[in-house]
Amino acid sequence: MVDLSVNLSGLHLDNPIIPASGAFGYGAEFAELYDLDILGSFSFKGTTKEPRFGNPTPRIAECDGGMLNAVGLQNPGIDAVLAEELPRIRQYFHKPVIANIGGFSVDEFRECCEKIDAADQVGLIEVNISCPNLHAGGLNFSATPEGAAAVTRAVRQVTKKPIYMKLSPNVTDIVAVARACEAEGADGISLINTLLGMRIDLRRRRPVLANETGGLSGPAIFPVALRMVWQVSQAVKIPVIGIGGVDSAEKVIEMMMAGATAVEIGAANLVDPYVCPNIIRALPGLLAGLGVDRISDLIGTAWKNK
Amino acid sequence: MQKQGIYTIQENAPLTREVYRMVLAGNTGAITAPGQFVNIRVEGCYLRRPISVADWDDNTITLIYKVVGEGTRRLSRMGGPGAALDLLVGLGNGYDLDCCGKAPVLLGGGVGVPPLYGLAKRLWRRGITPTALLGFGSADEVFGEREFCALGCPTMVATVDGSYGHKGFVTDLLREAGMRYDYFYTCGPEPMLRAVYDACDCSGQLSFEERMGCGFGACMGCSCKTKYGTKRICKDGPVLKKEEVVW
Structure with a gap:
């Protein structure tokens, strides 16, 4: 019997598999297909203070080994999520959920986290300071250690729930940003968000995306994500959730060997809605083949000093 | 499901x-x-x-x-x-057959024609024979006319360059034929949908197209604004009722 359980800052997960924010809505579409209780948890759609329509369409483009999106944080707003989405989630998901919170200012992050703190269904807050598709204000808080620190400090004051800062890979020194979050009291780090990219339509001679640029996700970004998880997890003492291009049990194991305590699955859900249950089913056999009886024993086994 | x-x-x-x-x-x-x-x-x-x-x-x-x-x-x-x-x-949310009126007209453009065939067949099974107006660029692009005729649908074809059928658009057929209809169903390129929307006084349903990520409502890649809030073309559409469309 292989033990798949992991622990994220006191939050027990039956297994490390978490559908990533932005690829899973609030879970309802997948609950039509399978029992969501088999998941470790799921990170719901990035939620902001006010309702947002998001960017104009087209919002989706394709590339070799992945896709670009410029959805722009479409969501019904924090109040509607608390009043409508969370009660709906309770009907089909009976474990603590991960609340993904987005924002345009430090105050907005603080206000949303304060509100979500009151929701007992929420086991962990993932603070998205790295959405690449928001031009209003032009700020990406995870672009600098100072920006990341400012948001972390603000949200730390308003909640006792574990706070995981979701970081952008579009930086020179990811370790410096992660350390700044740790220093301000973050309980963990989620990485990576999407890589900024674009495609051009030959006939129109214009970018495919109405937003011009968008976030690259899918298998193409896996090696980048793996490298950043490996760097950051060795540099901080808090847990890291590995995200980026994971679509198989093998890549989950790689992510954990690189230092991830849990693993989020994003774009793969859009292509194969059953990818998460398939991975969860495949893990025990794969681990047994590696001679491992506790998945948590694999965390960081690929670090330099191991 | x-x-x-x-x-x-x-x-x-x-x-x-x-x-x-x-x-x-x-x-x-x-x-x-x-x-x-x-x-x-x-x-x-x-x-x-x-x-x-x-x-x-x-x-x-x-x-x-x-x-x-x-x-x-x-x-x-x-x-x-x-x-x-x-x-x-x-x-997706397909065509609703229950509000089709007594004399529905189907207006299809290019590869917007195929879903209207499945619709015509099911209307026909209910004892309703719709009129089919099919639009293409030119004669070498025309398909489907025989299939609609085989269902007994009065069928007319328009081509933009006039190389087959009437010269012009499906909305020209609607006017020139002077036909009577009390409901419309349409699918085709967005400029055509808009023209149909403007040309028809009665209610109807329009099928939209958009670049999609997942196709089942999860990624919000294909959202559009409607009179009743934000809808996803893949899940709440692709068929929208005329009354909810915002251009």
Whole structure:
């Protein structure tokens, strides 16, 4: 019997598999297909203070080994999520959920986290300071250690729930940003968000995306994500959730060997809605083949000093 | 409710230079209305390709699609013994037949014509014979006329260059024929949908197209604004009622 359980800052997960924010809505579409209780948890759609329509369409483009999106944080707003989405989630998901919170200012992050703190269904807050598709204000808080620190400090004051800062890979020194979050009291780090990219339509001679640029996700970004998880997890003492291009049990194991305590699955859900249950089913056999009886024993086994 | 399954390719042949007809065998139980679509996994492409269902029966699905890029080009080359595709089936909100009036008119443009065929067949089974107005660019792009005629539908074709049927657009047919109709169903390029919306005084339903990520409502890639809030073309559409459309 292989033990798949992991622990994220006191939050027990039956297994490390978490559908990533932005690829899973609030879970309802997948609950039509399978029992969501088999998941470790799921990170719901990035939620902001006010309702947002998001960017104009087209919002989706394709590339070799992945896709670009410029959805722009479409969501019904924090109040509607608390009043409508969370009660709906309770009907089909009976474990603590991960609340993904987005924002345009430090105050907005603080206000949303304060509100979500009151929701007992929420086991962990993932603070998205790295959405690449928001031009209003032009700020990406995870672009600098100072920006990341400012948001972390603000949200730390308003909640006792574990706070995981979701970081952008579009930086020179990811370790410096992660350390700044740790220093301000973050309980963990989620990485990576999407890589900024674009495609051009030959006939129109214009970018495919109405937003011009968008976030690259899918298998193409896996090696980048793996490298950043490996760097950051060795540099901080808090847990890291590995995200980026994971679509198989093998890549989950790689992510954990690189230092991830849990693993989020994003774009793969859009292509194969059953990818998460398939991975969860495949893990025990794969681990047994590696001679491992506790998945948590694999965390960081690929670090330099191991 | 949508279902994933493996479907074997029974036929995959060109109807015109760019438009192909594919017949797939497998479980069709998830399809509940004409105007719904399937999302096809194509070897070598990351995202699935959404294609509307032209017709279906207990164990086959007929798709009529146009080769517009790499995904549909690969699709057009598939076939042969044992060839199969991974499909998500029963996607989207299709046409509602219950409010079709006594004399519905169907207006299709290009590869917007196929889902209207599945609709015509099901209206016909209810004892209602719609009029079919089909629009294409030119004579070598025309398909489907015979199939609508075979259902007994009064059928007219317009081509933009006048090389077949009436010269002009489907909305010109609507005016020139001076026909009587009390409801419309349409599918085609967005400028055509807009023209139909403006030309028809009665109620109706329009099927929209958008670039999609998942095709089943999860990614918010294909959202649009309507009079009743934000809707996802893949899940709440592709068919919207005239009353909710915002241009």
